[in-house]
Structure formats: C-alpha cells, structure tokens
Amino acid sequence: MEKHRHFIIHKPWGMISQFVNPAKRKKKLLGDLYNFPAGTMAIGRLDVASEGLLLLTTDGKISEKIRSSKFEKEYYVQVDGIINEEAVEKLKKGVEIGFDGKKYITKPGKAFLINDPKFPLRSQKIRDDRHGPTSWVSIIIREGKFRQVRKMTAAVGFPTLRLIRVRIGNIKLENMEVSGVIETDKLM
Numbered sequence: 001m002e003k004h005r006h007f008i009i010h011k012p013w014g015m016i017s018q019f020v021n022p023a024k025r026k027k028k029l030l031g032d033l034y035n036f037p038a039g040t041m042a043i044g045r046l047d048v049a050s051e052g053l054l055l056l057t058t059d060g061k062i063s064e065k066i067r068s069s070k071f072e073k074e075y076y077v078q079v080d081g082i083i084n085e086e087a088v089e090k091l092k093k094g095v096e097i098g099f100d101g102k103k104y105i106t107k108p109g110k111a112f113l114i115n116d117p118k119f120p121l122r123s124q125k126i127r128d129d130r131h132g133p134t135s136w137v138s139i140i141i142r143e144g145k146f147r148q149v150r151k152m153t154a155a156v157g158f159p160t161l162r163l164i165r166v167r168i169g170n171i172k173l174e175n176m177e178v179s180g181v182i183e184t185d186k187l188m
Contacts, residue, residue: 004059005037006187010176011054013122017045030056034181043067043168043187044144051122052076052165053173055187062187069107069142071169071188075149076117078126079158082135087156088113091139097151106152110140119164120178126161134161 011017015028019040027048030036036056043055043063052075057063091111097104114136126134135158139149150160166173169188176182 004057004062005040006059006062006184007034007036007040007056008171008176008182008184008187009033009054009056010173010178010180011046011051012178013051013124014048016048017042017054030054033179044073046163046165047147050163050165051119051178052163053168053171053176054165055168055171057187066168066188067144072110072140072142072167073144073165074138074140074167076114076119076164076166077137077139077149077153077160078116078134078162079137079153080132080134080161081158082133083113083137083153083156083158085113087158088137090156091137091152095152095155097145097148097155099145099148099151104145106141106145106148107143109142110138112138114138117164117166122162138166140167 019029019031021029037058039058040056041063043057043066046054088111092109094106094108097106116136149163153160
C-alpha cells in the first residue's frame with residue numbers, strides 16, 4: 001500500500017482552493033503550484049479572496065479529523081475601520097450570521113486586536129488611506145462555516161478587507177513564501 005502524502009501551502013490571493021475549476025473561471029488552481037499526487041485533497045478551503053495556510057493530504061481520515069472542531073483555526077483579518085473592544089468581545093462570544101439560508105450563532109472563540117502583521121502586498125491592492133483607516137484582529141475558531149470569518153466581522157460592523165489564515169492546530173504559516181509548498185511526513 002502506498003504511503004499517504006501531506007502538504008502545507010501558502011495559498012495566494014486569487015487562487016481557487018480546488019484542483020478542478022467547475023465554473024471555468026480564469027483563476028489559478030492548486031495544481032498550478034506543484035505536481036501533487038493523484039487523490040490529493042484540500043483540508044477545508046479558503047475562498048478566492050482569502051490567503052494563507054492551507055493543508056492538503058491524500059488521507060481522507062486526516063482530512064476529516066483536521067476539519068473537525070478538535071483543532072483551532074486562526075485568522076488575521078484586516079477590517080474596514082478601527083475595530084473596538086466592544087466588537088472584539090462580540091466576536092469572542094459568538095455572533096449571528098446567515099448560513100444555509102438560516103440564522104446561525106457562531107460558537108464562542110477567541111479574538112484580539114493585533115498590530116499590522118506586515119504581510120507581503122497582495123497582487124491586487126486592497127485600497128489606500130483615502131478610503132479611511134483599517135485595523136487588524138486575530139480571530140480563532142474551531143468551526144468553519146461558509147465564509148464564517150467574513151460574516152462575523154460584518155455582523156459586528158467591521159467588514160473584512162483582507163483575510164489570512166495563519167494557523168491550523170499547531171501548524172503555522174510563519175515565514176512561508178506566498179505560493180510556497182512544503183511536503184511533510186505528518187500533519188497532526
């Protein structure tokens with residue numbers, strides 16, 4: 001039996017977290033980064049406008065385990081405006097968002113203000129100072145509903161401008177180059 005393979009990547013902005021492009025959009029796919037083996041799957045996804053840590057594997061059991069609520073997922077989020085402590089407290093306690101056409105209260109998590117993490121600029125500029133100030137918050141959750149973090153920041157009045165996943169469990173993005181791929185013996 002062939003040994004399973006695991007990968008850690010730094011997904012760039014504008015890339016689809018899939019190997020097949022169902023909508024035939026002119027976007028890059030994961031397979032454009034590296035010659036992944038057949039059967040490789042993304043563990044969870046990041047939407048086209050999101051960046052950061054993405055894990056891939058050929059092992060469905062590992063994928064299911066990591067997608068579960070056993071592991072924290074941490075995001076650095078640049079928001080429109082100067083986010084305040086009241087909004088951060090709401091993010092921690094859980095906020096109401098829409099999911100599958102229904103109202104959903106997110107599970108409690110962690111959130112705190114952070115300084116600009118100074119990530120490399122995106123290939124598409126977000127905006128400049130003429131549009132008003134921005135700020136950064138770290139959001140740590142154990143669930144992952146569709147576009148959850150974006151919906152959470154909007155629910156507290158601070159829409160997301162840039163979203164970067166920096167950690168899953170104990171695996172961190174740290175100094176990985178954008179579009180970088182690391183093959184590893186195990187993930188968790």
